[in-house]
Amino acid sequence: MHGRPRKVYKPEEEAASAAKAAKLRALQSQFMSYHHNKIYTKEAVDLSTKLLEINPEAYTAWNYRKLAVEDKLSRIESDPDLVKTILDEELSVVESALKQNFKSYGAWHHRKWVLSKGHSSIGNELRLLDKFQKLDTRNFHAWNYRRFVVELTNRSEQDELQYTDVMIGSDFSNYSAWHNRSVLLSSLLARKVDGFLPNKKIPDEYNLVHDAIFTDEDDQSGWFYHLWLLDQTVNVETPLLTSSWPSHGSCINLSAGCLNDSFSEPGSFPLIIYFNQAVGGVSSSTVTVDTELKGNEDLVWEPVSKKNSQVSCVWVARLKYMSSEPCFRKEYKVKVRIGDSPGIVSSRGCNFSAPYEFIFTAHVHDTLEESQGGIVSWTDGFDIWDAESKDLNSLVNLDQSNAQLDSKWRQEAIAEEIDLFRELPDSKIGKLTLARLLMAKAMISDAAVKGVHYNEILDLYKDLMVLDSSHYQYYKDEHSVALLRKVTSSTEDLSGRLFRYRNMNNSVCLRLNNLSLSRIASVEKLLFVQMLDLSHNELHSTEGLEAMQLLSCLNLSHNRIRSFSALDSLRHLNQLRVLNVSHNHIGEHSVDTTRYLCSSPLSNSECTRDEVGRQMPSLVTKYWDAYFVLRDLNLKQLDITGNAIAGDEFRSFVLQVVPKLVWIDGKKLES
Amino acid sequence: MSSSSSSSSQMGELVADKHVRYILMSEKKKESFESVVMDHLRMNGAYWGLTTLDLLDKLPSVSVDEVVSWLLTCQHESGGFAGNTGHDPHVLYTLSAVQILALFDKLDILDVAKVSSYIAGLQNEDGSFSGDMWGEVDTRFSYIAICSLSILKCLDKINVEKAVDYIVSCKNLDGGFGCTPGAESHAGQIFCCVGALAITGSLHHVDKDLLGWWLCERQVKSGGLNGRPEKLPDVCYSWWVLSSLIMIDRVHWINKAKLVKFILDCQDLENGGISDRPDDAVDIFHTYFGVAGLSLLEYPGVKAIDPAYALPVDVINRILLTK
Numbered sequence: 001m002h003g004r005p006r007k008v009y010k011p012e013e014e015a016a017s018a019a020k021a022a023k024l025r026a027l028q029s030q031f032m033s034y035h036h037n038k039i040y041t042k043e044a045v046d047l048s049t050k051l052l053e054i055n056p057e058a059y060t061a062w063n064y065r066k067l068a069v070e071d072k073l074s075r076i077e078s079d080p081d082l083v084k085t086i087l088d089e090e091l092s093v094v095e096s097a098l099k100q101n102f103k104s105y106g107a108w109h110h111r112k113w114v115l116s117k118g119h120s121s122i123g124n125e126l127r128l129l130d131k132f133q134k135l136d137t138r139n140f141h142a143w144n145y146r147r148f149v150v151e152l153t154n155r156s157e158q159d160e161l162q163y164t165d166v167m168i169g170s171d172f173s174n175y176s177a178w179h180n181r182s183v184l185l186s187s188l189l190a191r192k193v194d195g196f197l198p199n200k201k202i203p204d205e206y207n208l209v210h211d212a213i214f215t216d217e218d219d220q221s222g223w224f225y226h227l228w229l230l231d232q233t234v235n236v237e238t239p240l241l242t243s244s245w246p247s248h249g250s251c252i253n254l255s256a257g258c259l260n261d262s263f264s265e266p267g268s269f270p271l272i273i274y275f276n277q278a279v280g281g282v283s284s285s286t287v288t289v290d291t292e293l294k295g296n297e298d299l300v301w302e303p304v305s306k307k308n309s310q311v312s313c314v315w316v317a318r319l320k321y322m323s324s325e326p327c328f329r330k331e332y333k334v335k336v337r338i339g340d341s342p343g344i345v346s347s348r349g350c351n352f353s354a355p356y357e358f359i360f361t362a363h364v365h366d367t368l369e370e371s372q373g374g375i376v377s378w379t380d381g382f383d384i385w386d387a388e389s390k391d392l393n394s395l396v397n398l399d400q401s402n403a404q405l406d407s408k409w410r411q412e413a414i415a416e417e418i419d420l421f422r423e424l425p426d427s428k429i430g431k432l433t434l435a436r437l438l439m440a441k442a443m444i445s446d447a448a449v450k451g452v453h454y455n456e457i458l459d460l461y462k463d464l465m466v467l468d469s470s471h472y473q474y475y476k477d478e479h480s481v482a483l484l485r486k487v488t489s490s491t492e493d494l495s496g497r498l499f500r501y502r503n504m505n506n507s508v509c510l511r512l513n514n515l516s517l518s519r520i521a522s523v524e525k526l527l528f529v530q531m532l533d534l535s536h537n538e539l540h541s542t543e544g545l546e547a548m549q550l551l552s553c554l555n556l557s558h559n560r561i562r563s564f565s566a567l568d569s570l571r572h573l574n575q576l577r578v579l580n581v582s583h584n585h586i587g588e589h590s591v592d593t594t595r596y597l598c599s600s601p602l603s604n605s606e607c608t609r610d611e612v613g614r615q616m617p618s619l620v621t622k623y624w625d626a627y628f629v630l631r632d633l634n635l636k637q638l639d640i641t642g643n644a645i646a647g648d649e650f651r652s653f654v655l656q657v658v659p660k661l662v663w664i665d666g667k668k669l670e671s
Numbered sequence: 672m673s674s675s676s677s678s679s680s681q682m683g684e685l686v687a688d689k690h691v692r693y694i695l696m697s698e699k700k701k702e703s704f705e706s707v708v709m710d711h712l713r714m715n716g717a718y719w720g721l722t723t724l725d726l727l728d729k730l731p732s733v734s735v736d737e738v739v740s741w742l743l744t745c746q747h748e749s750g751g752f753a754g755n756t757g758h759d760p761h762v763l764y765t766l767s768a769v770q771i772l773a774l775f776d777k778l779d780i781l782d783v784a785k786v787s788s789y790i791a792g793l794q795n796e797d798g799s800f801s802g803d804m805w806g807e808v809d810t811r812f813s814y815i816a817i818c819s820l821s822i823l824k825c826l827d828k829i830n831v832e833k834a835v836d837y838i839v840s841c842k843n844l845d846g847g848f849g850c851t852p853g854a855e856s857h858a859g860q861i862f863c864c865v866g867a868l869a870i871t872g873s874l875h876h877v878d879k880d881l882l883g884w885w886l887c888e889r890q891v892k893s894g895g896l897n898g899r900p901e902k903l904p905d906v907c908y909s910w911w912v913l914s915s916l917i918m919i920d921r922v923h924w925i926n927k928a929k930l931v932k933f934i935l936d937c938q939d940l941e942n943g944g945i946s947d948r949p950d951d952a953v954d955i956f957h958t959y960f961g962v963a964g965l966s967l968l969e970y971p972g973v974k975a976i977d978p979a980y981a982l983p984v985d986v987i988n989r990i991l992l993t994k
Contacts, residue, residue: 002905002947002951003947003948003951004951004952005950005951005952006939006946006950006951006952006953007952014703017703017704017705018702018703018704020704021702021703021704021706021707022702024704024707024708025707025710028707028710032757032758036757055708057708057711057712058711059711059754059758059759059761060711060753060757060758060759062805063759063803063805066805105807105809109805109807112807113805113806138899138901138902140849140850140854140855140857140899143854143855144849144850144851144854147851147853147854173901175855175899175900175901176855179843179845179855179856180853180855182843182844182845183843183844183853186844219901220888220900220901221900221901223888223900224844224845224885224900227845227881228844228845278875305875306872306873306875307872308872308873309873309875469926470890470894470925470926470929471887471888471890471924471925471926472926473923473924474883474884474887474924477924540920540923541920543920566920589969590969590975590984591917591922591967591969591975591978593917593920593922593923594920595917595918595977595978595979596869596870596874596918596978596979597874597918597919597920599872600992601991601992602870602977602979602987602991602992603869603870603871603872603874603979604821604826604831604870604871604872605871605872606872617993618993620992621988621989621992621993624988624992
């Protein structure tokens with residue numbers, strides 16, 4: 001029982017309770033008899049009133065009263081006074097029920113039902129609500145009912161915004177009022193109502209919420225509102241292109257021989273475009289590709305997302321370069337224009353409105369040295385990156401200007417907030433907010449200043465891990481994000497981690513191993529990477545890697561992967577051939593935190609079974625995530641040793657599910 | 672007299688046997704006022720009690736026939752189930768009835784077409800669901816409809832896309848969800864919305880980092896979880912918050928050991944049962960949420976529970992992963 005002290009009852013108390021119970025039971029059974037026999041006499045209806053006064057949760061009694069009202073209304077000629085009397089009676093029953101239990105769903109709905117008949121005075125409702133809401137300022141039933149009444153009366157959003165002023169003014173620790181304010185204000189801002197322009201209104205709102213946060217740093221009421229304001233300041237609504245592969249001005253090498261092309265699907269390579277938010281509508285009509293490479297007239301663009309989603313940050317098309325004509329030119333220019341004609345729209349309904357163009361050169365080689373079809377090693381055969389060469393700049397444009405924060409008020413707001421939150425150096429929310437603000441600031445800063453900001457952010461998160469150890473892992477994850485931003489924002493830092501793998505046409509390998517990373521970020525900067533070493537980190541999921549469409553080899557050994565469902569994002573990587581998940585925690589835990597982030601019959605998002613699935617139904621049930629994930633990967637090399645799951649039964653199951661596998665746990669399979 | 676003053680040797684352990692006895696006894700104790708007040712939601716009570724027994728591996732101590740024959744007396748001509756014999760049908764109790772039959776592997780006794788038509792018939796034009804013929808709309812009912820129909824393998828009877836769109840329209844600027852568009856985020860409601868999105872493969876609509884931060888900040892100093900900012904902790908949120916955090920893969924953001932301790936501190940060590948907060952009166956609702964919470968925390972000796980369907984993992988795997 002909510003909030004009732006635990007105690008042992010004395011015999012006389014038990015007897016009193018039993019007597020009360022007997023009375024209520026008698027009332028209930030008499031009520032049921034009236035209800036089942038459709039008796040709506042005054043006596044019968046009064047009995048239901050009595051029942052609801054004692055137990056407002058007896059939902060069938062509310063239903064019965066609705067039937068009784070309809071019965072009465074059907075008997076009277078539409079005499080407005082009589083109708084009103086009948087309905088007013090219901091309102092008063094609801095009122096006394098709410099006095100007994102303010103949280104009774106049935107009572108609140110009954111009131112809405114009565115009001116919807118349109119015969120009752122609505123003005124009275126706001127007065128009643130004011131009274132109720134003063135007594136229980138956080139009651140969400142009352143707030144919901146308020147929105148319902150406001151809609152019926154066409155009361156303006158400005159007036160309601162003022163009501164939140166009053167509520168917050170009398171007690172800033174009212175999350176319900178802050179919430180309602182965010183709903184009203186975002187609607188007023190979206191409709192561009194007079195006096196509600198972001199550059200004017202948002203700075204005012206900052207001042208309001210500062211009062212709350214600075215009065216009591218531990219009170220959460222203003223925290224989420226402040227975060228929302230920050231989001232409104234930092235993120236513009238219109239979608240923008242963040243990066244692409246190939247990047248502007250780059251030159252990529254393709255093999256005419258096509259046999260051992262590291263872009264794997266012979267005769268074609270992926271074009272990847274990455275937006276700052278999920279968008280839909282990318283197609284050959286919204287993205288034009290101008291090239292002499294034949295056969296690319298109607299490119300098919302696909303979102304890198306779940307099957308039932310047509311929006312994504314990442315979109316991919318495959319560009320063909322094999323021609324039926326025997327002789328190749330060596331170099332081909334490719335010009336990609338995005339957003340010339342409208343149609344690319346964010347999930348919030350904003351249009352991509354800043355057309356963007358990038359040009360790159362595809363260099364087709366007649367012959368490329370063949371790679372040995374042997375085992376891929378993560379230790380031997382790597383050349384270090386020549387940091388002096390311009391190579392990296394041709395692969396990725398790290399210094400993309402951030403058009404998001406071009407407006408003055410946004411930059412000023414961020415700067416002011418940073419100054420202000422430096423005044424809360426010892427509190428959790430002070431540090432956390434400062435870290436978030438600096439993250440926004442770093443995005444618009446020069447490369448040199450970026451590093452300084454990232455170092456401060458990293459220190460702030462380290463402090464937070466100690467200061468608020470219950471949420472240690474939250475700060476740890478944020479720390480990883482900041483660290484990856486730092487690494488990918490500096491040419492020097494990044495090139496120190498890049499290598500060329502000789503045995504696979506000098507594929508580009510990035511080593512982010514041993515960084516104690518607990519999550520992945522900044523993938524938009526890493527679209528060019530073909531081999532990724534994430535070993536010896538603290539990752540428990542590969543979420544985010546789906547954007548790295550060129551990945552063919554991935555090393556996740558010595559991490560904290562707990563299930564194959566955590567590798568769901570790899571299903572989008574058509575070119576992945578080598579995967580090392582050895583020495584993880586797969587099979588150790590009874591709770592799978594990625595069970596519903598992985599397409600499967602559990603989420604009604606993957607139901608087909610192949611022959612293997614039909615032959616081994618019980619193993620498929622037991623190893624369902626391995627089955628659904630691994631069968632979608634075209635792996636040739638897999639390492640699973642050092643996981644609790646990796647026994648003989650599981651290994652032989654894997655060999656059935658992935659018949660093309662050549663190497664498992666370092667051993668070559670008999671073909 | 673407070674029963675929490677009992678022998679300290681048992682502190683910090685789940686007194687599973689006592690909880691089992693408490694559940695089996697509470698079914699027989701019908702003379703107290705509290706049990707009569709709860710009479711109308713006996714179907715929910717049965718689901719809470721039976722699922723707890725199954726999580727503690729004690730379901731065989733219940734007579735299946737007795738439960739199932741009572742359960743069938745609650746079904747109406749419309750196909751919907753009432754909270755108890757004689758009461759009106761409502762989706763709240765229809766889901767519990769489906770879940771109970773799933774627990775017992777007895778779904779085959781249902782007229783699936785009828786039950787699913789009742790639920791599907793409650794979908795509104797905007798994709799939302801009413802709880803019954805009287806038209807109360809709430810995302811709780813969206814979850815219930817989607818969860819029951821998925822268990823019955825009849826999701827194709829509703830417009831899933833519209834159902835998902837409606838839930839998404841209830842998403843707030845703090846990343847959470849409310850009962851209707853514009854309504855405040857609440858952990859119970861978040862479970863319903865995230866659960867419904869999970870079951871329909873639509874979790875990409877959730878801002879996992881934003882919602883995850885809101886949810887992990889529900890943990891208060893005592894280790895317990897509250898349901899909204901600046902509210903008291905309550906054992907039932909161990910379920911609503913934890914299951915949501917698990918579905919979006921952010922459960923590592925809270926301190927699990929502290930939460931385990933909070934739940935264990937809410938046990939009545941003498942008479943069994945778990946309460947909302949330490950030293951409050953126990954009830955079957957909180958006993959279920961406490962044990963289910965411990966299951967999500969991988970407490971030894973408690974079977975794994977599915978965070979979306981709120982049934983033991985082996986039950987859900989049997990239904991959905993075995994052809």
